[in-house]
Amino acid sequence: MKIPMPEISLDEQLKKMQRDWDERARENARYYVATGKNDWTDDEFFQSGERTVAEEILTDMINICQGKDPKQMKVLEIGCGAGRVTRALAGVFGEVHAVDVSGEMVERAKTALADRPNAFVYRNNGKDLSVIPGEGYDFAFSTIVFQHIPSREVIYSYVREVRRLLRPGALFKFQVQGDSSMKTAPDDTWLGIAFSDQEAVVMAEACGFEPRHRHGAGEQYFWLWFFRA
C-alpha cells in the first residue's frame, strides 16, 4: 500500500523549518547542531568547529583560495546554527557572512561571535540569500544543513543564490544527503531529500556551476565541489 504524502506549500514548509529549528535551539541548540554530545562545553563545541575547518577547509586551500590571501577573502556560510563552524571560519578568512533560518540559532551564533568583528550573521527566509549584502564573494560553504532540507526546490534556490553572489571561478563546497534509503516527507525538517551522483551533476549544470569533484555519493555526507561558471 502506498503511504500518502502530506500536502504542504513551500511557504508552509519554510515556516515549519523555522518553527522546528527554533524549538530545537530552545531545547538544546548545540545537541541538534552536532548530535555527537548533548552536553557540549563551550570549548568542546567550538573545537569541533575548528576540526571541521581543519579537515574540510585547511586541507583544500588550493581549490578554496585559488592563490588569494584568505584574509582578503569574503566568504558565505549557509545554515550556521549556533556559530560552531562560523567562529573557526572567521579565524581564517577576512569576512564571513552567514545565514540561518532560525532566529533562535542566529541569536546563539551572534553571542558566540561577539568577539569576531569580521563575522556577520543574518536570519533568512530559509530559501534565498537576499539578506546578504553585496556580491563578488570568494567562497561558500555549508555542512550538515542540506541533509535537513526536504525540498529539492529550496536546495536549488540556494545553489542559484550562491551562484549570484560568488565571483566567477569561485567554489561552493557543501554537502547533501546522498543516501536515498533515508526517505523524507515534505513536512520533515530533520531528514532531507537525497541526491544521486547524477542528480548532483544535473543540479550543478542547471544552476550555472561545474561539478568538478564529488565525494561520498550514496552516503549521508555527500560532498560537492561546485565551481561557479
Ligand SMILES: C[S@@+](CC[C@H](N)C(=O)[O-])C[C@H]1O[C@@H](n2cnc3c(N)ncnc32)[C@H](O)[C@@H]1O
Ligand atoms: C545540524 S545544524 C548545523 C549547523 C552548522 N552548519 C554546524 O555544522 O555547526 C543545521 C542548521 O541548519 C539550519 N537550517 C535548516 N534548514 C535551513 C534552511 N532552509 N535555510 C537556512 N538554514 C537552515 C538550522 O536552523 C540549523 O541551524
